[in-house]
Amino acid sequence: xxxxxxRVKVPKTAxxxxxxxxxxxxxxxxxxGQRKDKKTGDxxxxxxxxxxxxxxxxxxxxxxxxHPAISANPxxxxxxxxxxxxxxxxxxxxxxxxxxxxxxxxTVK
Amino acid sequence: xxxxxLAAVAASGLIVMLAGTALTEESNWGAYQVNDKRSGYTYAxxxxxxxxxxxxxxxxxxxxxxxxxxxxxxxxxxxxACASCHEDAAETMAEVGATYPVYYEPRGKLINIEQRxxxxxxxxxxxxxxxxxxxxxxxxxxxxxxxxxxxPVAVKIDGPAAPFYEKGxxxxxxxxxxLDMACKSCHEDNAGNMIRANLLSQGQSNGFPTYRLKWxxxxxxxxxxxxxxxxxxxxxxxxxxxxxxxxELFLANRGQGLPVETPAxxx
Numbered sequence: 001x002x003x004x005x006x007r008v009k010v011p012k013t014a015x016x017x018x019x020x021x022x023x024x025x026x027x028x029x030x031x032x033g034q035r036k037d038k039k040t041g042d043x044x045x046x047x048x049x050x051x052x053x054x055x056x057x058x059x060x061x062x063x064x065x066x067h068p069a070i071s072a073n074p075x076x077x078x079x080x081x082x083x084x085x086x087x088x089x090x091x092x093x094x095x096x097x098x099x100x101x102x103x104x105x106x107t108v109k
Numbered sequence: 110x111x112x113x114x115l116a117a118v119a120a121s122g123l124i125v126m127l128a129g130t131a132l133t134e135e136s137n138w139g140a141y142q143v144n145d146k147r148s149g150y151t152y153a154x155x156x157x158x159x160x161x162x163x164x165x166x167x168x169x170x171x172x173x174x175x176x177x178x179x180x181x182x183x184x185x186x187x188x189x190a191c192a193s194c195h196e197d198a199a200e201t202m203a204e205v206g207a208t209y210p211v212y213y214e215p216r217g218k219l220i221n222i223e224q225r226x227x228x229x230x231x232x233x234x235x236x237x238x239x240x241x242x243x244x245x246x247x248x249x250x251x252x253x254x255x256x257x258x259x260x261p262v263a264v265k266i267d268g269p270a271a272p273f274y275e276k277g278x279x280x281x282x283x284x285x286x287x288l289d290m291a292c293k294s295c296h297e298d299n300a301g302n303m304i305r306a307n308l309l310s311q312g313q314s315n316g317f318p319t320y321r322l323k324w325x326x327x328x329x330x331x332x333x334x335x336x337x338x339x340x341x342x343x344x345x346x347x348x349x350x351x352x353x354x355x356x357e358l359f360l361a362n363r364g365q366g367l368p369v370e371t372p373a374x375x376x
Contacts, residue, residue, distance in 0.1 A: 005171055005174070005175070007165070007171065007174075009165050023165055023166065025165065025166070025168060025171065027168075027171050029325075030325075071322075071325060072325035072326065073168040073171065073325065073326070075166055075168065
């Protein structure tokens with residue numbers, strides 16, 4: 001898999017004070033670092049997404065540290081309260097330093 | 110002493126009863142059940158079913174999305190994409206997922222969706238065939254079959270396909286491997302029973318390619334065949350082999366009427 005593909009689901013509009021459910025999903029192998037190559041017997045190096053952050057208008061609203069027991073293609077859902085219109089920015093940080101990002105707009109009426 | 114033994118027996122009886130009710134708690138499966146045919150969905154845990162029910166949560170939809178992108182990607186010397194000839198997949202591929210495998214005249218045998226895709230690639234697009242179980246082939250197969258989601262499986266087993274159907278049927282009932290088991294030993298005779306910690310399903314093929322939690326990715330029906338064959342300690346055939354394609358037709362006909370679920374989620 002060349003590149004991780006993120007998906008997010010955020011309501012487009014919300015009333016002020018409404019509680020929103022945000023869902024995210026990303027393709028990733030989440031290689032735990034504990035498996036061995038069946039042919040050579042060498043350890044397959046760990047390569048997982050170790051940090052997930054969701055920021056709203058530049059301010060962090062939710063974050064999580066991920067560890068090797070997280071399954072492949074991790075799904076994460078969480079809740080936040082709508083206060084003002086703005087942009088959600090989601091970032092996934094890989095062990096190798098790559099960062100995958102996705103943004104979503106929210107309009108508060 | 111005797112009393113404790115009795116209590117233990119009573120307790121274990123209760124557990125069996127509870128387990129029994131848990132397995133049959135839901136009896137109205139809607140479209141997932143046609144007469145006595147039950148989709149693998151009805152054997153899956155509630156949590157697994159919930160993942161499949163929500164297209165966003167279903168990780169296999171990522172493969173379907175990739176397939177959709179590949180559909181429009183020009184490749185090969187002919188400078189064509191799938192969309193160059195087939196245009197809108199929602200229309201042109203609407204039936205494919207429910208009707209394959211089919212008899213293919215030029216080769217004088219059955220072909221399934223994966224093979225049809227690769228035929229198009231090598232003959233019409235002049236591009237390289239995708240490897241079996243590659244992300245590209247799985248994505249495209251899932252994408253094509255997804256277009257028929259909800260349509261009842263309706264394969265043809267008459268005419269030129271008939272002898273291949275018979276071969277598939279024979280394969281299904283043939284005991285094999287060190288454990289001397291046929292497909293039917295589990296999926297006909299013991300569907301609904303436990304095999305160690307797992308609940309045996311009827312082994313219906315309507316959800317493939319499917320996202321298996323165990324695989325942590327999408328896998329083809331032939332990968333599942335190989336797994337089953339290995340588990341009875343038989344030498345598996347190659348993915349894409351005639352034996353497996355014939356079996357695929359037999360299975361599709363066995364689940365005739367069940368809705369195409371691609372991409373399904375199973376444990």
